[in-house]
Amino acid sequence: MTAPGAEKVVIVGAGPAGIRAAERLVQAGIRPIVIDEGIKAGGQIYRRPPQGFARRPEQLYGSEARKAVALHTVFDRMVAAGQIDYHPQSSVLTIAGHFLQALTPTGRRDFTYDRLILATGAMDRLAPIPGWQAPGVYSLGAAQIALKAQGVALGSRIVLAGSGPLLTLVATQLLKAGAKIAAILDTSSIRDQAAGLPGMLARPGMVLRGLLMRAKLGRLYHAGVTLDRIETDERGPVGLCWRDARGRAHITACDMVGLGWHLRAETQLAGLAGCMFDYDESWSQWLPRTDRMGRVAEGLYLAGDGLRILGADAAEVAGRLAATACLADMGLSSPDATSDLRRLGRYERFARAIARAFPWPGEMVRAVPDETVVCRCEGVTAGQLRESVVYGGGEANRVKSLARVGMGRCQGRYCQLAGAELIAEKARINVCDAGRLREQAPARPLPIGEWVRDA
Structure with missing residues (x-):
């Protein structure tokens, strides 16, 4: 068994949640591996411009400029001090059994870990x-x-x-x-x-x-x-x-x-890592099942919008909580989480109110004409999807196998929620009863040369 202080921790994502998780681990003497798709840390909300870009933070981030600069500074300081093993421009392709593969600027690379924190954020819905x-x-x-x-x-x-x-x-x-x-x-x-x-x-x-x-x-x-x-x-x-x-x-x-x-949680890696999901009526999407600290199971933690769509401030809190749970599970001293949990509860009340104020337009989606393209990757129309329901029934993965909806480059990230509405409408069932598309590796497109090199 690995000694607590020697356990290898990997964080996927360097947005607000991933940065705060890394900071808390570093404070406890852990040197985490941080893998992120961005050229620079910050995530989508605090995305940084290229080198030499003239606009000031106040122009880029508005009222959130101080928060953005603070996060950037914290992360850059940890990188400069060698306190984290940072891998930018790297996309995780698959996760299985304390092992993950990532496509890095130098090619496909394998990482092993004892504990994994997924801070994968969200994307457009x-x-x-x-x-x-x-x-x-x-x-x-x-x-x-x-x-x-x-x-x-x-x-x-x-x-x-x-x-x-x-x-x-x-x-x-x-x-x-x-x-x-x-x-x-x-x-x-x-x-x-x-x-x-x-x-x-x-x-x-x-x-x-x-x-x-x-x-x-x-x-x-x-x-x-x-x-x-x-x-x-x-x-x-x-x-x-x-x-x-x-x-x-x-x-x-x-x-x-x-x-x-609004947004949808980026959950592909969570599914590949073995998370269970529940359909959340407030957000009209499937979300991972965790405890309040973001703990999925021993050695696996989620934080940020990839867990709940609560916004950047809540993502920072969730990152700290996930790292705190990780430290506690390693048998290391960890800060008291009471105030962060209280703060997270307030953010969640706000976010659920936002979801109520700006609902997902399910009725509009169900009413789209048959000729409307639903899956842009594969060119699948609403009519083709509805016809597949007639032949295969109202289960998302069965419809996928017949109509190819969700089989393209985005793997259902853009079409899954709308497809579920159309399946439910045609089969006369609740959206949650249509189920969710199973994740498939690789989670991101991978150059064929990376596989040919192995062969």
Whole structure:
């Protein structure tokens, strides 16, 4: 058996959760291995620009600039001091039996570990509408990455559509950068948003910042809309057809559309590592099953938005809690977790209120026409998916085998939730009864040369 102080700990992800987990382990005398897909640590929320990028943190991160700089500084200090074994630009491909493989800048590499902390974050949650497969239609996260990393607005006349805080945030950031936005279309109604407000007051400062950002959007913002289709030509979008809260039809001319309905937890690696999942009605998605500290089982821990969609501040807390649980399980001294658990409870109340205020548009997804592309990787339409349900029944993996939905490059990350809605609608079952797609390795695309080299 490995002595507690000699156990090898691997952290996957260097966003807020992964950085705070690493910091806590380093404080206890542990030198963790940190594997991250980014060029630099910070995650999506605090993504860092390339070397020589002129914009200041206040311009990049707004009111979150101090938090971003603090996290960057902590991590860079640990790297410079040799307190962590850091592997940037590295994607974990598979996990099995205290062993993982990652694609690094120098090729495929094997890592062994005694304990594993997954801080994999979240990604855009997308819903299909006719025309969304066209070039020039991006996720809100992609629009934000282009703005943060390169100072680029992905269009000269932009329409942003979806729901959730990210919609308001990206719109505000683009407007501040001088981009021309034609409309901001929110599928959440004012009534839904008002219903979530009491719970959101668990974080009044955050609510105030959100309201101030919303005020800056002015008449560009429309709530309670229904998205009908994106009109396109050979170059991409030319207009978005939508109906307002009163049912009146509109067509807004554009050359770029950004879509997003809050976030979905990135759980591919958690599934490969053996996590169990429960369907969470609040977030309308499958989420990993852990204890309050993020402990899945002996030697496996989850933290951040890959566990619960609670935001960057909560991710820092969850990272500390996961590392604290890890230290306790190793028999090492660990800080008292009471205050962090209390703080995490407050963040969760706020996040559940956000989910209520900006719900996933399940009814809109179920009503998409048969010709609508659902799986953009494989070109599977809603009609093909519905037909597969008729032949194979209402189970997600069976439908996948028949229709190929979820078999493409993204492995269902973009289409699984919408596909489940369509399966449930056709089979007349609850969404959770359709089940979830089983994870398959490799979790990320891998150059064929990496396998040929082994052969």
